[in-house]
Every structure is written in structure tokens, then in C-alpha cells.
Amino acid sequence: MSSTPSTPLSGRFDPLSLSGRPAVVKMGLLVLGTLVLAAASRISVPMLPVPITMQTFALTMIGVLYGWRLALVTVLAWLGQAALGLPVLANGAGGVAPFFGPTAGYLASFPVIVVLVGFLAQQGWTGRRVVSSFIAHFSANLLCLLIGWAWLAGIMGAEKAFFAGVAPFMVGAVLKSALAAALLYAMASRGKTR
Structure with missing residues (x-):
């Protein structure tokens, strides 16, 4: 009658094996995630009013690899760093101005898209399911563009x-x-996850 809730992630895409990791490891991944997001923000093609960056790539990858919960906390921490003035956004921007200027809609979308792609990954839209994985990432990118x-x-x-x-x-x-x-797909093919 009862299912096996003790192993909810068995057979699921979890390349970082986060399901059993202690909080200190997850905290380290959170810090690493904010650094990756800051670095991805520096990889940009200057355009007006909004530059092209690798932010959305890093965001959706973190959403999948971390799961939506840890990804959401990571993105909120990164946006908090930006709001405090750290130069972690596109072109080294920081402070409150980006949250009220032309990029504000895109910034507001970031927590939403990591939750979306992380949730879809938990439903199996990742790994060796290449088409579903592409659709999940592309949907997150489109949602970012729509909100922006x-x-x-x-x-x-x-x-x-x-x-x-x-x-x-x-x-x-x-x-x-x-x-x-x-x-x-390459990560899933090398591991035992689907």
C-alpha cells in the first residue's frame, strides 16, 4: 500500500547527489553558484538597453543541477549581493539601480525561471531526454524574455x-x-541517472 518515499530521487537526474548531502555542502554550493552567476554575467556582448550575457545559461544549469529549492536560494543570494552593491551583474553592475532600470524585468524573472527549470528537471525533463531538456531550458529563456x-x-x-x-x-x-x-545529456550518459 505504501510507496517508497524514503527514496524519492532514486533513478532521477541528480549528478551532484544533493539528496543526501549535509547542509554545509549545500551552503558551499550556494556560494559557488553565486560565483558562477557573477562570472557568467561578465561574459557579455554589450548592447543597449540590455546586454547579451551567459546569465540565463548559468541560471538554467543551476536550476537543473541544484534542484529548484537550492537554485532559488542561490539566485536570491546572488541578487541580494547585487542589491548590496557587489559588481555581480552584467558588465559588473551592482547596487539598486539595475533593479529599477531597463534590466529590472529580466532580474525579476531569474528566480522564476530557476524554479521552472528545476521543477521540470525533477519531473524528468533533463538528462538523456534531450528534447524535453531543450524545451525546459528554452521555456525558461522565453519566460525570462517575456517578463523582461x-x-x-x-x-x-x-x-x-x-x-x-x-x-x-x-x-x-x-x-x-x-x-x-x-x-x-553527456552528464546523464556518463552516470547512472536517466
Whole structure:
């Protein structure tokens, strides 16, 4: 009658084996995650009003690898560092200005997209399921662009915001999603996870 709730992650994609790790390891991963996000923010193509960065790639990978809960805390910690003035955002930005300027919608989307991709990964949309993995990452990228566009539209109008804050990022969203799916497939193929 009872299922086996003691092994909820058996057979699931968990390359970091986080399910049994102590809190101190998860805290270390949180710090590492904020450093990875800061580094990914520095990899950018300067554009106005929003630069192209590797942030969404790092975000969706952390969402999958960490699971949505630890990923959410990691992203909130990273955004908190930025709000405190640390230069961890695109082009070394920090402080409260980015949270009210053209990038505010994208920043607001980051906790949402890590939860989305992390949740989908827990449902099996990752690893050797390459198409599902790609769809999960691409959906997160699209949601980021949609939320970012909504904020930007309030600043410059819907059409201009689309051509400035969505259209230039579509090819990158496809490429980053494909790269994430390929890397996760390789990780799953080398391990015992599906």
C-alpha cells in the first residue's frame, strides 16, 4: 500500500547527489553558484538597453543541477549581493539601480525561471531526454524574455521593447538551451541517472 518515499530521487537526474548531502555542502554550493552567476554575467556582448550575457545559461544549469529549492536560494543570494552593491551583474553592475532600470524585468524573472527549470528537471525533463531538456531550458529563456519585455514595454513601448529586448536574444536562447541540453545529456550518459 505504501510507496517508497524514503527514496524519492532514486533513478532521477541528480549528478551532484544533493539528496543526501549535509547542509554545509549545500551552503558551499550556494556560494559557488553565486560565483558562477557573477562570472557568467561578465561574459557579455554589450548592447543597449540590455546586454547579451551567459546569465540565463548559468541560471538554467543551476536550476537543473541544484534542484529548484537550492537554485532559488542561490539566485536570491546572488541578487541580494547585487542589491548590496557587489559588481555581480552584467558588465559588473551592482547596487539598486539595475533593479529599477531597463534590466529590472529580466532580474525579476531569474528566480522564476530557476524554479521552472528545476521543477521540470525533477519531473524528468533533463538528462538523456534531450528534447524535453531543450524545451525546459528554452521555456525558461522565453519566460525570462517575456517578463523582461513586459517591464521594458512600460519604459519604451511594446514594439520598441520587443525589438530591443526580445528579438536580439532569440537565437542566443536557442543556442544556450541546446548547449545546456547537450551538456546534461553527456552528464546523464556518463552516470547512472536517466
